[in-house]
Amino acid sequence: MDQTRPLTPQEQQDEAKIQAAFQRLLDTYLASPHRKKTDIITRAFHFAKAAHKGVRRRSGEPYILHPLAVAQIICGEIGLGSTSICAALLHDVVEDTDYTREDVANLFGEKVANIVEGVTKVSGGLLGDRASMQAETFKKILLTMSDDIRVILVKIADRLHNMRTLSSMLPSKQYKIVGETLYIFAPLADRLGLNRIKTELEDLSFKYEHPDDYQLMLDNLKRSEMERDDAINDFTPAIREALDRMDVDYELKARIKSPYSIWQKMQRKNIPFEEVYDILAIRIIFRPRDRQQEIDECYRIYAALTQIYKPHPSRFRDWLSTPKANGYQALHNTFMSHQGKWIEVQIRSDRMDDIAEGGFAAHWKYKDKNAAYDEHELDTWINSIKEILDDPQPDTLDLLDTIKLNLFARELNVFTPKGEIITLPQGATVLDFAFAIHTMIGSHCIGAKVNHHLVPMSHRLTSGDQIEILTSQTPTIRTEWLSYVTTGKAKGKIAAALRRTARERQKQGEDLLNDFLRKHDFEPTAALINKLKDFHHFDTPAAFLQALGEGALTLSPLDLAYLRGKSTQPSRGWRRFVPFLKAQPLPAPQQLPTATTDFVKQLNRKETLLLTDAVLEQSVCCPHCNPICGDEVMGYITPRHTLEIHRRDCPLALKHKTRDGNNIIAAQWDTARSTVRTFETNIYLEGVDAKTPIGNEGSAQGVLRSITDILTEFPDFDLRAISLTAHDGIFQGNLIIALHNTDDVRRLTAHLTAIPQVSKAVRLATP
Numbered sequence: 001m002d003q004t005r006p007l008t009p010q011e012q013q014d015e016a017k018i019q020a021a022f023q024r025l026l027d028t029y030l031a032s033p034h035r036k037k038t039d040i041i042t043r044a045f046h047f048a049k050a051a052h053k054g055v056r057r058r059s060g061e062p063y064i065l066h067p068l069a070v071a072q073i074i075c076g077e078i079g080l081g082s083t084s085i086c087a088a089l090l091h092d093v094v095e096d097t098d099y100t101r102e103d104v105a106n107l108f109g110e111k112v113a114n115i116v117e118g119v120t121k122v123s124g125g126l127l128g129d130r131a132s133m134q135a136e137t138f139k140k141i142l143l144t145m146s147d148d149i150r151v152i153l154v155k156i157a158d159r160l161h162n163m164r165t166l167s168s169m170l171p172s173k174q175y176k177i178v179g180e181t182l183y184i185f186a187p188l189a190d191r192l193g194l195n196r197i198k199t200e201l202e203d204l205s206f207k208y209e210h211p212d213d214y215q216l217m218l219d220n221l222k223r224s225e226m227e228r229d230d231a232i233n234d235f236t237p238a239i240r241e242a243l244d245r246m247d248v249d250y251e252l253k254a255r256i257k258s259p260y261s262i263w264q265k266m267q268r269k270n271i272p273f274e275e276v277y278d279i280l281a282i283r284i285i286f287r288p289r290d291r292q293q294e295i296d297e298c299y300r301i302y303a304a305l306t307q308i309y310k311p312h313p314s315r316f317r318d319w320l321s322t323p324k325a326n327g328y329q330a331l332h333n334t335f336m337s338h339q340g341k342w343i344e345v346q347i348r349s350d351r352m353d354d355i356a357e358g359g360f361a362a363h364w365k366y367k368d369k370n371a372a373y374d375e376h377e378l379d380t381w382i383n384s385i386k387e388i389l390d391d392p393q394p395d396t397l398d399l400l401d402t403i404k405l406n407l408f409a410r411e412l413n414v415f416t417p418k419g420e421i422i423t424l425p426q427g428a429t430v431l432d433f434a435f436a437i438h439t440m441i442g443s444h445c446i447g448a449k450v451n452h453h454l455v456p457m458s459h460r461l462t463s464g465d466q467i468e469i470l471t472s473q474t475p476t477i478r479t480e481w482l483s484y485v486t487t488g489k490a491k492g493k494i495a496a497a498l499r500r501t502a503r504e505r506q507k508q509g510e511d512l513l514n515d516f517l518r519k520h521d522f523e524p525t526a527a528l529i530n531k532l533k534d535f536h537h538f539d540t541p542a543a544f545l546q547a548l549g550e551g552a553l554t555l556s557p558l559d560l561a562y563l564r565g566k567s568t569q570p571s572r573g574w575r576r577f578v579p580f581l582k583a584q585p586l587p588a589p590q591q592l593p594t595a596t597t598d599f600v601k602q603l604n605r606k607e608t609l610l611l612t613d614a615v616l617e618q619s620v621c622c623p624h625c626n627p628i629c630g631d632e633v634m635g636y637i638t639p640r641h642t643l644e645i646h647r648r649d650c651p652l653a654l655k656h657k658t659r660d661g662n663n664i665i666a667a668q669w670d671t672a673r674s675t676v677r678t679f680e681t682n683i684y685l686e687g688v689d690a691k692t693p694i695g696n697e698g699s700a701q702g703v704l705r706s707i708t709d710i711l712t713e714f715p716d717f718d719l720r721a722i723s724l725t726a727h728d729g730i731f732q733g734n735l736i737i738a739l740h741n742t743d744d745v746r747r748l749t750a751h752l753t754a755i756p757q758v759s760k761a762v763r764l765a766t767p
Contacts, residue, residue: 014062018049021068025075025085034081044086044108051097059168066161067092073157077197079358084150087115091154095120111148118151119158138184152188159185160197163204170606171666175634175648178205179657179664193326193359202260209648210263210632217259220273228256228280235309235337236282239345242304243284248297250286255346257281267649270684270762278334281344285353294349295320298331301347309335312342325411325423327355412463424461427486431457434469435490442493444471458484477501502546509548516555522563535562600641608666609635611645613677619643621679625650625765628679630742635665647765669741678738680720681745682765686732687758703731706755714748716740731757734764 007015022045030036048067055063071088074080086108093099094116105113118141141155163181166174182205189198207214232254243250257279265276284301288294298320305311317332330348337343348356413421414433422436430450434457435442445457449468461467477497485491513532514524522528529541536553538544547553599618603609611619611633619635625647627633636644636656645667646653657664687703704724711719717739724733739745745763752761 018062018064018068021065021072025068025072028072028076029082029085032075032079032081037082040108041082041085041089044089044112047107048089048093051093051099055096057165057168059165063092066165069161069164070154070157073160074154077160078153078157078194080150080153083109083111084115084154086112087119087150088154088157090116091119091158114148115150115154118148119155149192153192156185156189156192156194156197160201163201166204166208171608172605172634172664173661174208175664175666176657176661178209179654179661181205182209183654183658189359191326193328193355195357195359197359199258199260203258206260206263212632213263214259217263217273221256221259221262221279224273224279228254231280231337231339231341231343232282234339235343238308239282239284239305242308243286243301246300246304248286248301249289250284253283253285255281255283270760270764277342278344281346283346283348283353285348285350287350291351294351298347298349302331302333305333305335305345305347309337311335315344322413322421326359328352330356412461414461414463415466417466417468419466425486428461429457429484429486430455430459430461430467430469431481431484432487432490433461433467435485435493436487437469439493441469441471442490443475443477443497444473446470446472446476457481502542505549506542506545507549509545509550512548513545513555516559520560528563531563532559535559600637600643603635603637603643603665605637605663605665608668610670611667612670615643616645616677619645622646622650622652624652626679626681628681628739628741628745629669629671629677630745631669633667633669635667636660637663637665650765671741678718678740680736680738681763683735683737683745683749683752684733684760684762684764685724685735685752685758686730686760687755688729688731703755703757706757707735707752710748710751710755711737713751714739714744717744717748 025045026038026041029038029041045068049064052063052067057063057066067089070091071085074084074088078084090104090108090112094101094104101113101117104116141151159177159181162177166177169177181201186198186201186205189195189201203214206217236252240252257276262273262276262279265271266273269275286297286301288297312334315332315334317330319329320331323329329352330346332344332346334342334344411423412426412428413423415421416437422433424432424436430448431442431445434445434448447457447470448455448459449470450459450461450465475497477494479498481494482491482498485494513529517524517528526541529544533541533544536544536547538547544553548555609615611629620642621627622644627645627647627650632648633645634648634653634657636646636653638644643665646656685707703726704722707722707724711717717737719735719737721736722733724731726732737748739748749761749763752758
């Protein structure tokens, strides 16, 4: 190509954008406290620019603008230095160009190359047949992250920019990326304390997943803005006066709950926007006179507030002496304002505020200033990742659930008999605690004393429990233990022990089989083992041999007859006497949905599927989320080539988007045509039935008559079931009813809530 060719107007415009973005990155870096290694950053920029030359993103902009944007996030929003900036600039070079990891290492060093390799997608099926590329790539990121936390920080920055530019992607691709973001990256950002980034990832996901609900939240926030301003103007003057008298160096900030958080709370509690009472919070951010005294100053400020406003007796939260796992420290409580409204107040120092908003990287700013935070919490978290990944034969799809449960769940603090604190995820059991103490204690556990009371090993723990583990002299690990535990460490150790036992039993079974065959003039071969495995209806030779080794299966003359071609039926008698054996014959295959594989194979996954009656006849609606016409939905093509229709916020759909995003298909209802198709849905009701006396139970007959009168106004609805119970004048119940769409739901619930006794009528997900 002629290097002297003048640039076209478009190329000149692109070059100006690229240079402006790079200069903005340099300016941000030079304003940071990091050492000024601009030479290596400049070299990385020119290298990446040349590598991506001529390539454009789907939006049409030059590709190099994406690495520049990721580097800007890494530097300006996360606060990392030159190594991470270089890795961000180069993060797509190995994946998308002919350059290799070795090229990057030779030019920019091993640290940069390791980070780039960590964020590069897996290109082949490395971790088992069931593992999707998405799951494999995520496991690879975690493996590399456990050696260098910057891997996941660059990946989070990459995801944030992809979310900011998601509008140019196809809908099916949007659903996949949104699913990954909500299931993995937003919780990761939260776990690392990157609150601003976590909130933006959630809100952007919400915007693309549920655009109508997202806009509704924005409209509601705008509509209630004046009311919040009045609450702030009424609530804060007295606080300012008190803090001024105390000579505190402070600032007050109003925190408005994010659209996604508001919507999530509405969904979780089945309440309208007006009943979300913590939309507004006041933050008191102070600069302590002495860093050593900042916690004491938090308590002094809190004490002053209690002299002004009445605190809520059950909403006090103290994260000062025991910070959250991501380093968050603050005092929270809710106070009654003069207007009779509960308003949350958060008290934290400027250091605590930096860490709350900036996360892991913000700790570096204070780590040499005798702050309360140390890096032990981060090390503990990374070690917990290593424990989960230590399982030598993990199922990568199950790994995603284990990671989410163990690393992103809320935590509880429990105590050993000597008073040592052990942190576990919520839902952890006695057996999880035992394995957290030591593998030997876990493997010998037979129960525990929790707060001096005997409990089984499956007992779920709560914060503040003190646990003494009871053990036996010999290990007692059994398969059902896997259902007792939630932590990755416990699951991994139990699974490893069970595998060791299984291998021993398989070896014993193999020896028994070889002796049996040789005794009757058969030479043991793999073909003979497979033949007998099929004869006894086992899935694998290993399961067959294990049953032999455990004594659950004995060989008989029938086996010899079968091998000699004289019998086709195995003896089933042993199964009656060993009902606990796990290796059972394959169950009859479930009835497949009416979707035909030919129909599914012909679908164009790049186009939005219109859900006509004909398509729905060949699909199956997910029973977990129960979609009906008008819901925001998506399709998922199963490994058996059937089409499932899910609501976009369905938990199963979220897993599919995260694990198997290439089989997601955008879908929308065919609302242009009138349809006679109905969908079964569940309407939950609650309210007051004055005819049920206090202290008595009843069936809410008075309310029931009012409800049936309402239903007569909707003759095209088909009532399938109704259940109402009343106690002490309060009733609850459900209507299972077949109707056409979400508009029908809105009309019906509006009529039901118009009944004086009914305080709530909402649709539930499951029928």
